[in-house]
Amino acid sequence: MQGPATWESEMEIEHVTTACRARVSRDGWLAAADAPVWITRDGDLHDHVLMPGELLPLHEGDRLVVEPWQAGQAARLTFVASRAQSPLDALQALALLAETFALLLEQAARTARKMADRVRPYPVMRHERAP
Numbered sequence: 001m002q003g004p005a006t007w008e009s010e011m012e013i014e015h016v017t018t019a020c021r022a023r024v025s026r027d028g029w030l031a032a033a034d035a036p037v038w039i040t041r042d043g044d045l046h047d048h049v050l051m052p053g054e055l056l057p058l059h060e061g062d063r064l065v066v067e068p069w070q071a072g073q074a075a076r077l078t079f080v081a082s083r084a085q086s087p088l089d090a091l092q093a094l095a096l097l098a099e100t101f102a103l104l105l106e107q108a109a110r111t112a113r114k115m116a117d118r119v120r121p122y123p124v125m126r127h128e129r130a131p
Contacts, residue, residue: 016075019067028081029055033100034107036069037077053104057082 016037030039032050039048039056042063049069050056058064058079068075078100080093 016066016068016077017072019065022064022066024058024060024062024064024079026081027057027059028079030058031055031078031080031096031100033076033078034103035073035075037075038067038069040065052107053100 030050032052032054034052036052037050039050041048041058048056066077078096080096
């Protein structure tokens, strides 16, 4: 397990591959970007599984253990403080949500393509027009 990290006002946590500890320094939200993550919070009776696009409210002083839901799968998370320090912080939070939504749409498109390929009984043939 990786050593404890402190989550500040806004930060992106890339490639979480093993369990890591974190301490939240300000109230905010944690977002999973591309893979489910398993979150255990000290003092919380329930663990949380955060799916891509979902947000989990966090409070100043929370101590967490965060790890990918599936072993060996890397996850990307973003923490955004709930109290914006300036209008730019609010815009950055909006940009984060837009990026997360774009990732979800991209995953949905890939899934739809895979499903369409499975349903199609034969490859699609493209014919040229006769002269």
